[in-house]
Amino acid sequence: MTQPLTQMFVQQRHQLKLWLAMLAAVLLLSLTLAITLGPVRIAPGQAWQITAYELGQRLGLDWPSGSWSSAQYQIVWRVRLPRVLLAALTGAGLALVGVAMQAMVRNPLADPYLLGVSSGASVGAVSVLAFGALAFAGELALPLGAFSGALLACVAVYFLAHANGRLQASRLILGGVAIAYCLGGVTSLIVLTADQRELANSVLTWTLGSLAGTRWQELGLPAALLAAGVALLLTQARSLNALLAGEETAATLGVDTTRTRRWLFVLVSMVTGVLVALTGPIGFVGLIVPHVARMLVGSEHRRVLPVAALTGAIFLIWVDVFSRISFAPAEVPVGVITSLLGGPFFVWMLCRKSVREKGNP
Amino acid sequence: MSSAPSSCRLLEASRLHWQTAAASIVKDISLHIRHGELVGLLGPNGSGKSTLLRMIYRMLRPASGAVCIDGQDVWLRSARDNARSMAVLTQESASEFDLRVCDVVLMGRTPHQSSFARDSEQDFCIVAQSLAQVRAQSLAQRMFSTLSGGEKQRVLMARALAQQTRLLVLDEPTNHLDVRHQFELMNLIRSLGLTTLAALHELPLAAHYCDRLYLLKAGELVAQGTPAQVLTAQTIAEVYGVHAQVRLSERSGRPLIEFMPDELL
Numbered sequence: 147m148t149q150p151l152t153q154m155f156v157q158q159r160h161q162l163k164l165w166l167a168m169l170a171a172v173l174l175l176s177l178t179l180a181i182t183l184g185p186v187r188i189a190p191g192q193a194w195q196i197t198a199y200e201l202g203q204r205l206g207l208d209w210p211s212g213s214w215s216s217a218q219y220q221i222v223w224r225v226r227l228p229r230v231l232l233a234a235l236t237g238a239g240l241a242l243v244g245v246a247m248q249a250m251v252r253n254p255l256a257d258p259y260l261l262g263v264s265s266g267a268s269v270g271a272v273s274v275l276a277f278g279a280l281a282f283a284g285e286l287a288l289p290l291g292a293f294s295g296a297l298l299a300c301v302a303v304y305f306l307a308h309a310n311g312r313l314q315a316s317r318l319i320l321g322g323v324a325i326a327y328c329l330g331g332v333t334s335l336i337v338l339t340a341d342q343r344e345l346a347n348s349v350l351t352w353t354l355g356s357l358a359g360t361r362w363q364e365l366g367l368p369a370a371l372l373a374a375g376v377a378l379l380l381t382q383a384r385s386l387n388a389l390l391a392g393e394e395t396a397a398t399l400g401v402d403t404t405r406t407r408r409w410l411f412v413l414v415s416m417v418t419g420v421l422v423a424l425t426g427p428i429g430f431v432g433l434i435v436p437h438v439a440r441m442l443v444g445s446e447h448r449r450v451l452p453v454a455a456l457t458g459a460i461f462l463i464w465v466d467v468f469s470r471i472s473f474a475p476a477e478v479p480v481g482v483i484t485s486l487l488g489g490p491f492f493v494w495m496l497c498r499k500s501v502r503e504k505g506n507p
Numbered sequence: 508m509s510s511a512p513s514s515c516r517l518l519e520a521s522r523l524h525w526q527t528a529a530a531s532i533v534k535d536i537s538l539h540i541r542h543g544e545l546v547g548l549l550g551p552n553g554s555g556k557s558t559l560l561r562m563i564y565r566m567l568r569p570a571s572g573a574v575c576i577d578g579q580d581v582w583l584r585s586a587r588d589n590a591r592s593m594a595v596l597t598q599e600s601a602s603e604f605d606l607r608v609c610d611v612v613l614m615g616r617t618p619h620q621s622s623f624a625r626d627s628e629q630d631f632c633i634v635a636q637s638l639a640q641v642r643a644q645s646l647a648q649r650m651f652s653t654l655s656g657g658e659k660q661r662v663l664m665a666r667a668l669a670q671q672t673r674l675l676v677l678d679e680p681t682n683h684l685d686v687r688h689q690f691e692l693m694n695l696i697r698s699l700g701l702t703t704l705a706a707l708h709e710l711p712l713a714a715h716y717c718d719r720l721y722l723l724k725a726g727e728l729v730a731q732g733t734p735a736q737v738l739t740a741q742t743i744a745e746v747y748g749v750h751a752q753v754r755l756s757e758r759s760g761r762p763l764i765e766f767m768p769d770e771l772l
Binding site for chain 2 (some may be wrong): 151381387391395397398399400401440446
């Protein structure tokens with residue numbers, strides 16, 4: 147009797163590997179195509195040659211320089227590649243944060259942007275820019291400020307959502323929206339009353355969420371954080387599964403729910419904070435992508451987490467490409483496009499949810 | 508406090524007390540469960556059954572008193588250690604996230620697994636055995652949300668079995684089930700032969716299946732003992748406010764309760 151079930155579990159593992167391989171291939175293809183697309187067309191082969199050449203240089207290999215102009219080189223290596231990579235990192239990071247938050251509050255509508263975590267990060271980041279807060283942290287002041295703001299917002303929303311010792315979905319959403327608005331106001335206030343005029347302009351663009359002007363040195367921190375985050379979440383995937391079944395069930399399955407929630411708060415805030423510090427708040431990625439990942443491989447976290455990360459990377463790469471080229475020569479901040487996609491998506495999820503609730507009371 | 512715990516007692520709860528700002532919910536209740544017993548916890552809505560159970564399964568820290576399993580205080584052990592000796596079926600509503608039945612049952616292995624190891628062959632075997640024990644092998648591939656109420660309870664029982672504990676704590680497991688499925692689930696619980704504490708609403712089920720009963724009213728222990736000792740016309744009237752005639756079944760020697768709903772107290 148045991149044989150078929152074991153086989154099924156093993157088969158599930160193979161299926162996951164297949165999905166991951168496929169998504170990794172799509173990601174690689176997306177990276178390549180995203181570099182080639184833009185006002186200046188670059189051939190895919192050329193993009194790879196330039197990248198390989200640069201990487202070779204770093205590794206001390208004296209690879210032959212190919213036939214590309216210095217303009218093409220500048221565009222690929224200095225402009226598009228770092229930007230596309232940051233899009234991938236941000237998409238993956240926001241998707242993971244979405245999955246983690248949704249498990250934490252047992253609600254598929256949770257998203258760092260929607261629940262005010264991104265707004266908290268914005269307030270923290272803007273405070274650093276306008277007042278020079280956290281100056282002792284040097285280069286890290288901005289991410290640190292964003293992290294602190296995100297953590298405060300995260301904890302505030304979580305406790306607002308509780309009534310009578312239970313987390314209530316309606317309170318969660320309303321509390322999150324209230325905090326998001328409130329903190330959005332604070333951000334605007336800081337920006338508009340700041341002494342430096344230029345700050346207002348640059349920050350205003352930043353608050354819309356944009357990947358423009360990414361530099362190589364900005365990629366290290368999010369990449370390291372993302373790697374650590376994925377590793378941590380994967381080791382805790384069973385706890386996340388248990389949390390989906392409910393707080394009490396998780397506790398009786400041996401999960402230390404208080405501790406799990408505490409490090410989830412920190413992780414969510416850190417990833418959101420660092421990403422918001424770099425790109426500004428990009429909304430709805432954490433809502434859309436986990437949902438798609440669950441449709442592909444189900445809700446089990448050891449499957450959802452890696453699939454969501456890869457899907458998120460692919461998703462944001464393409465949204466960014468769209469934001470770059472569809473309104474050329476003007477460029478729309480990527481956050482504007484994700485909001486345009488995310489709003490209707492959220493409404494669709496709400497409708498589906500109410501239909502389901504009517505279906506089985 | 509209480510007398511020295513006898514070695515045959517798996518669970519020993521002594522003088523548990525719980526209160527909110529407004530009122531005492533559970534007042535000074537002691538209970539114990541011996542190895543192999545099926546013990547029922549009875550009482551009307553709001554009598555403190557669930558609160559008492561939550562203290563026993565280490566969800567609520569009692570204001571005073573202690574819960575010991577195998578002589579060890581549950582609060583001196585980690586949630587994980589506890590989950591290896593006690594499996595719990597709570598009344599928590601199903602999640603909005605749908606899992607496959609086999610993944611739900613696999614969750615029962617959580618307290619036995621290291622976070623760095625993947626599921627072993629042995630885990631899969633235990634999942635299969637647990638599903639077989641509740642006769643739900645055929646459901647393994649289904650999505651949990653598509654199951655009927657009775658099937659869901661059986662699958663959750665399988666998850667509890669996969670925890671491989673010696674004690675089973677069930678909070679109103681027959682809630683929302685029709686008569687036939689209530690009997691099916693209780694037969695299943697009895698056939699497992701595990702030491703079990705179950706909060707129950709249906710007095711006939713308690714009378715027929717349980718070895719011993721505890722009866723609560725307004726947070727206080729009103730009666731305890733065998734079904735025949737606890738379920739008398741007098742206690743039923745006192746605790747539930749319903750007239751009933753109770754006689755002993757000729758076949759099982761257990762109480763048969765005939766309610767008289769036209770004459771409420």
